[in-house]
Amino acid sequence: MNKVTKDGKSINVALIGYGFVGKTFHAPLIQSVPGLNLTLVSSRDAEKVKRDLPDVTVVATPEEAIHHPDIDLVVIASPNATHAPLATLALNAGKHVVVDKPFTLDMQEARDLIALAQEKQTLLSVFHNRRWDSDYLGIKEVIEQGLIGNVKHFESHIDRFRPEVRVRWREQNVPGSGLWFDLGPHIIDQALQLFGLPQSVQGNIATLREGAEINDWAHVVLNYPEHKVILHCSMLAAGGVQRFTVHGDKASVVKATIDQQESQLLAGVIPGSEHWGEDSDDLVVFDANAQPKPHSTPKGDQRQYYIQIRDALSGKRSNPVHPVEALAVMAVLEAAVKSSDTGTTQTLSLTDSERAKLQ
Structure with a gap:
């Protein structure tokens, strides 16, 4: 696992999608965790983002967010059909990735992402936040x-x-x-x-x-x-x-x-x-x-998901939601x-x- 926190460096996070899930869950939870820096949001509605997050850079496309050189972790909170293609793009760019649930549309997409993350030696996790309800x-x-x-x-x-x-x-x-x-x-x-x-x-x-x-x-x-x-x-x-x-x-x-x-x-x-x-x-x-x-x-404390993501990226603990656990959820779905x-x-x-x- 690549470590992105060295000498106290915070982890720069890009959030893709600022609909209900991105705005309500991901953004406030990420911002509440020391060591995570919500740097950039990909959204077509920059005004909406800036009202809530005036200090965050807003880009119009997911591709801009993924390829931004300062980003360490990409959080994908866009519609379900985009999860696999955007996660693939981010993993290929060498980024660590959090995907909102459901992991993907089907098990084959999930398996492909797991294999790619292993190949790229990057963290891939799924936001099963209700473990902390x-x-x-x-x-x-x-x-x-x-x-x-x-x-x-x-x-x-x-x-x-x-x-x-x-x-x-x-x-x-x-x-x-x-x-x-x-x-x-x-x-x-x-x-x-x-x-x-x-x-x-x-x-x-x-x-x-x-x-x-x-x-x-x-x-x-x-x-x-x-x-x-x-x-x-x-x-x-x-x-x-x-x-x-x-x-x-x-x-x-x-x-x-x-x-x-x-x-x-x-x-x-x-x-x-x-x-x-x-x-x-x-x-x-x-x-x-x-x-x-x-x-x-x-x-309850859903912050624990992102606290543990931070600690996993600094080598202090394991991935809080290993992608094979999310694959099992896909199998039941x-x-x-x-x-x-x-x-x-x-x-x-x-x-x-x-x-x-x-x-």
């Missing part, structure tokens, strides 16, 4: 402490209520769009972090809203030898759904509401400030007699789509070598 960290803590025994049923929902179809690429019938490729990577990655690879996948993916062009509802089951994992996302859930419901052989735990960091970022809260990542919604553990007991929810299309249970299209790296 309060709700997930709380559920993980309860499971690891053995408070519910052995997990038998794990259910993860990210639901929204958006009955009206919006005019934006994520809701148009273009490559990489749809709710499953938008929210699926978050809940898949969390499940794989907890339980590893499933034996098989059953998917049911649908388009339910009037006028919708692409899927807006997904219900996916990951089959494990001793338990089941249910992953669900919908655009038509106004309320009444738990974020997590987990049943073990000794007790159960539920988490009602989602991590608040996205809401905080939208409200202009500075990452790392006094109340950053706080979650006042306790988990509730139900014992064998169905008696509820609150369990405090730990703070694809298996669920194929299962839904064919009505059959699917196994993951991972090689023995890839599986070995995920152990």
Whole structure:
């Protein structure tokens, strides 16, 4: 791995894309991490960028950002179909690369990027930021402490209520769009972090809203030898759904509401400030007699992703999200789509070598 922090030199970052994800997540998180210097943004709307980031250089094209001689790390937060071609360009230019989720449109694109990063000896990572969400960290803590025994049923929902179809690429019938490729990577990655690879996948993916062009509802089951994992996302859930419901052989735990960091970022809260990542919604553990007991929810902190990227580039730790882990997420995404299309249970299209790296 090339090291780009020598003698205290900060890592110069170029952000490609300043839409919702680039503006809301990447820019504030990068700026909150000492040692990372958001130097340049590629956007067609320079005025929008300058309102938020007056000291940042704005260029019109991704190519200008990638080939800028002062840039060490390229963060790709542009539409999903551009992830693979832009990451390829950046890796070939000798840059380190962070790609927003989903990694790519398909597994072959992901494999090609992994091979190229290995060839160029550069860091390639995928922004699976929800590993540092309060709700997930709380559920993980309860499971690891053995408070519910052995997990038998794990259910993860990210639901929204958006009955009206919006005019934006994520809701148009273009490559990489749809709710499953938008929210699926978050809940898949969390499940794989907890339980590893499933034996098989059953998917049911649908388009339910009037006028919708692409899927807006997904219900996916990951089959494990001793338990089941249910992953669900919908655009038509106004309320009444738990974020997590987990049943073990000794007790159960539920988490009602989602991590608040996205809401905080939208409200202009500075990452790392006094109340950053706080979650006042306790988990509730139900014992064998169905008696509820609150369990405090730990703070979330998505800054940790970029803190660990910085430390990986300075040789202090490993890549926080190795690309083969993101490839595994792609394998589940694809298996669920194929299962839904064919009505059959699917196994993951991972090689023995890839599986070995995920152990």
